[in-house]
Amino acid sequence: MDAAVQRFLDDVWNMLMTIYNKESKRINEFISKRPLQAGVKDYLQVAWRDGKIHIDIEEPLDWTDSSYKVEPGPYVAELTEELIRIELYPALCKGMEELFLSDKLGPRFFDYRFQIVLSFEMEDEDIKICNQLVNNEKLNQLRQSLQKFIASKIMPDLPVLPSVDDQFFFSRHLMNPDLIKQEEDTVEPLIRRLSDKLRSNKERLNEWISQYTLATDDWIQNVYLPRYFNRADSYSMDWIPKEDLTLMNPKADQLSFFVYAALQIGKAKPDTREQYLKLAVKLGSKQAVDYIRQGSGKFAPVYKGTYAEIHNNDVTQAIEVRIFAEEEAAYGEVLDHITELLQKGFPKEYNLKLKSKQKNYLPLKKIAKSELHQFFAGALTYPTLYPKLGAYANTAMEPYAWYKDTEPGEKSVMPGTYAVLGLGLYSSEYFSLVSRYMEMVDTEHQMIQDGYAQVFIDAHGVEPELMPVLIDILLAGNEEARPVKNFVINRTELAKALLQELLSKEIYEREQVLYRIFGSRAKLAKAIKSEQTEHYLKAIYAELLALVS
Numbered sequence: 001m002d003a004a005v006q007r008f009l010d011d012v013w014n015m016l017m018t019i020y021n022k023e024s025k026r027i028n029e030f031i032s033k034r035p036l037q038a039g040v041k042d043y044l045q046v047a048w049r050d051g052k053i054h055i056d057i058e059e060p061l062d063w064t065d066s067s068y069k070v071e072p073g074p075y076v077a078e079l080t081e082e083l084i085r086i087e088l089y090p091a092l093c094k095g096m097e098e099l100f101l102s103d104k105l106g107p108r109f110f111d112y113r114f115q116i117v118l119s120f121e122m123e124d125e126d127i128k129i130c131n132q133l134v135n136n137e138k139l140n141q142l143r144q145s146l147q148k149f150i151a152s153k154i155m156p157d158l159p160v161l162p163s164v165d166d167q168f169f170f171s172r173h174l175m176n177p178d179l180i181k182q183e184e185d186t187v188e189p190l191i192r193r194l195s196d197k198l199r200s201n202k203e204r205l206n207e208w209i210s211q212y213t214l215a216t217d218d219w220i221q222n223v224y225l226p227r228y229f230n231r232a233d234s235y236s237m238d239w240i241p242k243e244d245l246t247l248m249n250p251k252a253d254q255l256s257f258f259v260y261a262a263l264q265i266g267k268a269k270p271d272t273r274e275q276y277l278k279l280a281v282k283l284g285s286k287q288a289v290d291y292i293r294q295g296s297g298k299f300a301p302v303y304k305g306t307y308a309e310i311h312n313n314d315v316t317q318a319i320e321v322r323i324f325a326e327e328e329a330a331y332g333e334v335l336d337h338i339t340e341l342l343q344k345g346f347p348k349e350y351n352l353k354l355k356s357k358q359k360n361y362l363p364l365k366k367i368a369k370s371e372l373h374q375f376f377a378g379a380l381t382y383p384t385l386y387p388k389l390g391a392y393a394n395t396a397m398e399p400y401a402w403y404k405d406t407e408p409g410e411k412s413v414m415p416g417t418y419a420v421l422g423l424g425l426y427s428s429e430y431f432s433l434v435s436r437y438m439e440m441v442d443t444e445h446q447m448i449q450d451g452y453a454q455v456f457i458d459a460h461g462v463e464p465e466l467m468p469v470l471i472d473i474l475l476a477g478n479e480e481a482r483p484v485k486n487f488v489i490n491r492t493e494l495a496k497a498l499l500q501e502l503l504s505k506e507i508y509e510r511e512q513v514l515y516r517i518f519g520s521r522a523k524l525a526k527a528i529k530s531e532q533t534e535h536y537l538k539a540i541y542a543e544l545l546a547l548v549s
Contacts, residue, residue: 004078005087008053011070012046013095015055019068023057024105036149036169038142042111044096047119048076059115079120081127089118089129100133112138113178139178146173146180154193161197164207170194171211175219175261183253184260191264202400202445213268216261220276224258228283237272239279250283259288263315274316291315299346305333317347317404321375322355331379335388342395348415351404362422363458365451368413370405376418386427393419393433399440410447414440421452424469425459431469438476449473450481453516457486464497471501474516475509483519495540502547510547521548 020041027040045056047067054067079088093116099105100114112135120127149170153162162170173179174187191212198205225231228248229239242248259280266273280288294301295313303310307330311320319338323330342348352372360377361369379385396416402408403415420437423430441449453473460466470487489495498517502510518524527533528541 001091002078002083002087004075005083005091007075008072008079008088009091009095011053011072012055012092015053015068015070016044016057019055019057020105020109024109027109028106034165034169035145036142036166036173037108038138039108039111041109042113043115043117045117045119046092047117048079049119049121081120081122084118084120084127085129089131092116092118093131093133097133101135110135110138112142143179146170150190154190154197158197161204162194164204167194167204167208168211171208171215174212175215182257184257188260199400202442205400209268213265216264217269217272220258220261220265224254224261225279229279237275241282245282255280255283255285256287258283259285259291262288263291266315299341299344303337305337307333310334310337312341312346314346317350318353319350320353320355326356326358326378328382328384331375331382332385332388334375335379335385335392339388339392339395342392348396348398349401349404362418362425363455364421364448366411367448368406368411372403372405373418376422380419380422380426383426386423386430389419389423390430390433392416393423393437397437397440400442413446413448414442417448421449424452424456428460431466435469435472438472441476443476443478447478447480450477453477453484454486457484462487462489462494464493467494467497467501471498471505471513474513477512477516481516483516487517489517490537492536492540495537495544499540499543499547502544507548514544514548521545 023041041057043057043059045054045060045067047054047056051071053070053072054065055070056067058066060067096114096116100110114133114135116131116133118127118129149162149166153160153166154170174190175182180186194208195205198208225239228245228250229241232238232240259277262273262276262280265276274292277285277288277292281292290297292315295315299312299314301312303312307324307327309322309324312318319341321334323334351370352375354371354375356374356378358378359374360381361367361373362377362380367373376389379389393416397420398415401415402412403417406412414437416437420430420433424434438449443449453470456470456473462470474481474484474487489498498513502513505513514521514524518527524541524545528538528545533541
């Protein structure tokens with residue numbers, strides 16, 4: 001071997017083993033209990049630039065330099081392109097392959113695949129050489145671990161769930177063609193199965209959606225699109241077709257999976273989905289054209305009625321409504337059609353665009369003044385439509401789901417919200433619907449119901465027969481919900497009704513209700529002692545206080 005090549009390799013190897021020995025101690029402490037992680041390290045770049053050897057053990061980011069640096073001797077000047085290509089790089093790969101296939105640094109120090117990159121700044125033209133190693137034994141073990149994981153953690157019913165760590169690696173493996181066949185019929189049932197199991201745990205579900213969305217987006221950006229497009233620049237999401245794109249003729253099954261992946265991303269990033277579908281169109285996907293124009297094809301995209309015209313797209317989760325004339329029949333026709341769509345499986349988490357001259361809203365503070373809200377508030381001005389609104393609400397309500405009419409945040413609401421809250425204000429016939437809604441609402445992540453008790457009391461007052469629904473409303477309050485100023489218990493029959501309802505509640509529920517009516521235990525105790533409190537109320541107040549003591 002050439003002396004300059006040997007000295008270069010010695011400098012690289014001495015630094016690299018110092019780094020790897022330190023890293024191995026850290027890795028071996030935490031990785032042993034992760035069945036879906038074959039190993040950690042999967043990348044090495046050795047680069048000569050700016051008069052130094054740069055060593056990266058993670059794929060470098062364009063905007064930062066975290067490489068380890070070695071200052072070599074003058075021997076580097078002796079390294080020609082021929083020596084680099086014929087002696088240096090093969091020797092580097094051979095040494096790395098021996099280490100990669102061994103357990104010298106621990107059985108899980110290296111992942112099952114490993115990329116080696118060598119780059120050299122030269123006077124005439126820079127050199128960059130890449131190679132990928134695969135440990136087939138580890139790959140087969142990982143395949144077996146994944147199948148066992150699916151059988152033992154994904155497919156069984158609750159309460160069986162994967163750990164948070166395993167959930168992350170599972171999302172990545174779903175988009176790895178080495179491990180799972182890249183077909184919608186294979187991947188989608190697994191995503192859906194875990195999503196269904198996590199539906200009652202909003203935090204875990206959101207985390208899972210984020211994980212498989214990021215894994216899918218990573219596959220699209222780093223595996224699929226680079227075959228046919230060049231990124232405009234490192235920070236851009238613009239993709240420029242390669243010159244020979246028309247000659248590439250992407251395989252139909254891979255293009256179909258790309259379209260599926262784009263749809264998956266759209267659940268969290270609808271704008272990104274649309275961009276990817278447009279790229280799929282450039283690749284010749286008729287399926288993508290149809291999705292952009294009219295949705296999945298499961299639903300007729302246009303309904304032309306007597307009083308309104310309605311367009312829908314289940315892929316973009318959007319409904320557009322044009323009302324010909326502001327009258328009861330128009331709102332009734334739209335309600336019937338949307339309810340029918342939902343009953344047939346149209347996404348309940350949709351947004352609605354409305355072309356209407358009327359702008360009605362519910363009397364609730366902090367509620368989103370969206371066109372979806374505007375539509376239901378308009379329909380609520382017609383009492384004869386209440387049964388249709390009730391039917392819609394019963395179809396639309398779904399725990400841990402959200403309309404798309406506003407940015408995710410404190411104004412986000414469960415499907416059916418505008419119809420239910422309006423019906424509860426305007427008709428006593430729908431109090432049971434209000435109670436059912438309040439039992440279903442996600443009190444940890446939805447806040448709009450916090451102000452509902454006050455406007456409900458403004459509409460109906462506080463009466464003994466209303467106590468069950470009023471308590472349901474209070475119990476649905478977010479942890480930040482404040483006391484309700486107009487919820488006044490100043491009559492014996494009211495206090496008795498409140499006491500009767502609280503007897504069947506858990507102590508934490510009693511505490512929540514009494515806080516939102518009286519403010520605190522101390523204030524309730526003060527009311528018991530107050531000379532202004534009627535004698536007949538003091539005894540019942542004392543019984544209420546005893547419920548939480």
